[in-house]
Amino acid sequence: MHSRSPNIFIFPALLFVPFLFFALPFFAAGQSADEVRTKIDSRNAEIKKLEAEIAKYQEELKKTRKEITSISGAVNDLTVTSKKLDTDITLTQKKIETAELRIGKLNQEIGRKSTELERSQNGLSSIMRSLDERENVTAIELLLAHEDLSQFWSQVDSLLMLGDSLDGHIDELRSISRELAKNKNLREEEKGSLQDFRTDLSDQKKVADYNKSLKTELLNETKSKESEYQKMLAERRARKEAFEADLAKLESQLVTILDPSKLPTQGSKALSWPLDTIIITQEFGDTAFSRSKAAPYNGKGHNGIDLGAPVGTLIHAAESGIVLGVGDTDTTCRGASYGKWILIQHPNGLTTLYAHLSVIRAKKGSVVARGETIGFVGNTGYSTGPHLHFTVFASQGVQIRDLASKGCSGRIYTLPVASYNSYLNPLLYL
Structure with missing residues (x-):
């Protein structure tokens, strides 16, 4: 010791x-x-x-x-x-x-x-x-x-x-x-x-x-001539009007009896804004702009809201949900409709559409979280400038269907369609 x-x-x-x-x-x-x-x-x-x-x-x-x-x-x-x-x-x-x-x-x-x-x-x-x-x-x-x-x-x-x-x-x-x-x-x-x-x-x-391809295509199609540019715009406007007529004919035949109990309460912020910076360039419904003959709409009302943003701005899912589908209407008829789009169904009874995208990240069938990046703002489809077209549907009345094109004869669109009463004002849920 x-x-x-x-x-x-x-x-x-x-x-x-x-x-x-x-x-x-x-x-x-x-x-x-x-x-x-x-x-x-x-x-x-x-x-x-x-x-x-x-x-x-x-x-x-x-x-x-x-x-x-x-x-x-x-x-x-x-x-x-x-x-x-x-x-x-x-x-x-x-x-x-x-x-x-x-x-x-x-x-x-x-x-x-x-x-x-x-x-x-x-x-x-x-x-x-x-x-x-x-x-x-x-x-x-x-x-x-x-x-x-x-x-x-x-x-x-x-x-x-x-x-x-x-x-x-x-x-x-x-x-x-x-x-x-x-x-x-x-x-x-x-x-x-x-x-x-x-x-x-x-x-x-x-x-x-x-964006570079857009510039190249624009210069090739117009040969840098103002007259050719105006001709191109007029052709796209005509294709857009033909598409809206086709869509209106189909949707007017659809009937949905909505169950209000399956929809979230208005003003409850059931959805979040899909962009970080919000500039509303057109509201929902029969606004003064949509009634104007010079406007890119047919006077029957705007089925969503437009949010102005530069090309490349990140787009976020307004709520968690499953991606029902993605598509590009320009592959059917260039400059006539939604361009690149995403449709997401949410568990709260709402379904949201995001259109005119430049790049789509979300995949059909995938599950996305609220706020997750799903794509980027663009200028595809019929658009007078880069923006996000954002539509809110009652899930009960929206579906993805084929639609024959008259503006581009013989071609078939695949895109979201809904009964008129299934289109909801996005501002009531944001």
């Missing part, structure tokens, strides 16, 4: 030596935590600069949009849109780089905390073993094992120090475990964001290609 007593004094001090290592700066292979933090700050500054540049393009597009009634105005609008879309892509690339740096930084921290946790666990085990060795020694045996009382009391003090050290290690172990779990959760969130950014980047490149 005499030979063991000096170790009691030394052990508690040695126990904390490994932790002094962690007070020093931690360096990962290739770069330090400070270097990573500096790179993250640099990327964030670049992101702010790009966001400001995109905001300027959006303001410029508000002006060019008013000039698309002429060939020069339309070409200029597509050119500015292309610049804005290229900047969107650069912005997303910077967000990807930032997310990768943050994940790397979290990996560093997780590695450090994991090592720290292992050291703390080993230290705790050592203390537990030391206490266990002394647990079977009675106070009388401990007293008789020493030549005088001073050695006895030193031994007692050492045991008390071990007890205090045990409490400290348990607290430290809990703290490290909490920090480790927190960093792992943050890493998973960053990985999710990184995947979202990569998906956005892929789709943004598709949107940019779509």
Whole structure:
């Protein structure tokens, strides 16, 4: 017993030596935590600069949009849109780089905390073993094992120090475990964001290609002549009017007896806005604009609302639900109808339509969450400018059906149709 007593004094001090290592700066292979933090700050500054540049393009597009009634105005609008879309892509690339740096930084921290946790666990085990060795020694045996009382009391003090050290290690172990779990959760969130950014980047490149193809097609079709441009617009207007007549004939024959109990309460915000920034360019129903002969509607009312936004703006699902279908009416008759569209049925008795998209992300049959990105704003179908056409149906009365086209003879549309009373005012549910 005499030979063991000096170790009691030394052990508690040695126990904390490994932790002094962690007070020093931690360096990962290739770069330090400070270097990573500096790179993250640099990327964030670049992101702010790009966001400001995109905001300027959006303001410029508000002006060019008013000039698309002429060939020069339309070409200029597509050119500015292309610049804005290229900047969107650069912005997303910077967000990807930032997310990768943050994940790397979290990996560093997780590695450090994991090592720290292992050291703390080993230290705790050592203390537990030391206490266990002394647990079977009675106070009388401990007293008789020493030549005088001073050695006895030193031994007692050492045991008390071990007890205090045990409490400290348990607290430290809990703290490290909490920090480790927190960093792992943050890493998973960053990985999710990184995947979202990569998906956005892929789709943004598709949107940019779509916009470039529009410009090429416009110049080829009109040969840059104003007379040819006006002729093209007139032809599309005629095809649009033919389509609306075909659709009205079919829908007027549909009858649905709606059960109000299967619809959400009006004003309950059963749906969320499908765009982040809301600019309503046309409301629902028989508005003054839809009655105008110069307008792209037939005077019988607007079956949804139009939300103005630049090409490439993200579109979100207004509520969770199942994607009943996606399509593109331009493959049947170009410039006559919805263009690229998505139809989603929600569990609250409503079904929503998103039209004139540039790129569709959602897949038929897939389940989407409220707020999930499902596509991007475009100018497909019959549209006088980039926007989202948003329609709300009572699910009881909407279906996807085939419709023969008179504007493009011999062709068949596949698109959503509904009885008139199944069209609901979106503003009552947003």
